[in-house]
Amino acid sequence: MYQYQFNSMSTMVRISISVELFANDLLPIYKQFELIENICSRFREDSELSQMNQQLEQEVSVSEEMFSILTDAEHFYLKTGGLFNPGILTALEQNGYRASIEKIRGKEIDGSASRNINAVSNLPFSLNAIKQTVILQRKIDLGGIAKGWIIDRAAKLLENLGYGFINVGGDIRIFGELPRPLNIGIEDPFDTTKIITSLQVQNGALATSTSAKRQWYVKGEVKHHLIDPRSGKSSDSSIVSATVLAPTAIEADIWAKTILLLGETEGQEWVRSKGLGAVLINKYGDIWRG
Numbered sequence: 001m002y003q004y005q006f007n008s009m010s011t012m013v014r015i016s017i018s019v020e021l022f023a024n025d026l027l028p029i030y031k032q033f034e035l036i037e038n039i040c041s042r043f044r045e046d047s048e049l050s051q052m053n054q055q056l057e058q059e060v061s062v063s064e065e066m067f068s069i070l071t072d073a074e075h076f077y078l079k080t081g082g083l084f085n086p087g088i089l090t091a092l093e094q095n096g097y098r099a100s101i102e103k104i105r106g107k108e109i110d111g112s113a114s115r116n117i118n119a120v121s122n123l124p125f126s127l128n129a130i131k132q133t134v135i136l137q138r139k140i141d142l143g144g145i146a147k148g149w150i151i152d153r154a155a156k157l158l159e160n161l162g163y164g165f166i167n168v169g170g171d172i173r174i175f176g177e178l179p180r181p182l183n184i185g186i187e188d189p190f191d192t193t194k195i196i197t198s199l200q201v202q203n204g205a206l207a208t209s210t211s212a213k214r215q216w217y218v219k220g221e222v223k224h225h226l227i228d229p230r231s232g233k234s235s236d237s238s239i240v241s242a243t244v245l246a247p248t249a250i251e252a253d254i255w256a257k258t259i260l261l262l263g264e265t266e267g268q269e270w271v272r273s274k275g276l277g278a279v280l281i282n283k284y285g286d287i288w289r290g
Helices: 023-040 048-053 064-079 086-094 112-116 143-159 249-262 264-274
Strands: 002-008 011-017 059-061 125-128 133-136 164-168 171-175 182-188 191-201 205-210 215-218 221-224 239-246 277-282 287-289
Touching (some): 023 048, 023 064, 048 133, 064 133, 064 249, 182 205, 191 287, 239 264, 264 277
Antiparallel strands (some): 002 011, 011 164, 164 171, 171 205, 239 277, 277 287
């Protein structure tokens, strides 16, 4: 397998593919990742998302890519009963996540805004498919869906060239027909130098959602990026890490977050009801396989 890698979305993108790629093959992939950052980064003032968030209650024309992501966001909001909700941006900021994770990880953050945290309930936008426009009722964050969306898009391009897989910060999507299954190690969320179990994957995608990596402190209290919309606060779920197999990266990513937010009892039931493959690790280090 030929290996290629580059940085994007504050992580490493790694491509393993059966054929040698050249600059003309890789350029469309680079451009796709660059495009998604220009569209969806909330830390770029000139991104399409940032511009939208400054025009609340106004009808805004959006790009084809943004409309596609928002359409998927609406779909998964309904599928998860609102547990996936892009309208959590204000809650993220109030919990201290106001800068990219590289700048705040492990640090004490000013928590002066945390006094007014509220639950996040309804879908924060409405779409007009005919005009390709959106009206935002609240500021939104698309970090919880954009990565899966772009992984699936890149996999489609790569499938035209050969077989293999793309790994973006631990989220993996297989493309083409692999000659044998991948054995994917699952990290110990409390010690990322250790692999504590594994999953065999022949097709589709795998994603892990964990509350152990993106952490900071507010008044000595640990905070993380997985906001429970029912409280508006960092989730207190006993699940620390949820790894899920699904047909697409976007599904794997959102199901993993949903299962973590649901907690052990409801999360395990969700896995069974969806017929998913999953590995859940709780705060005591216990491992549950579905």
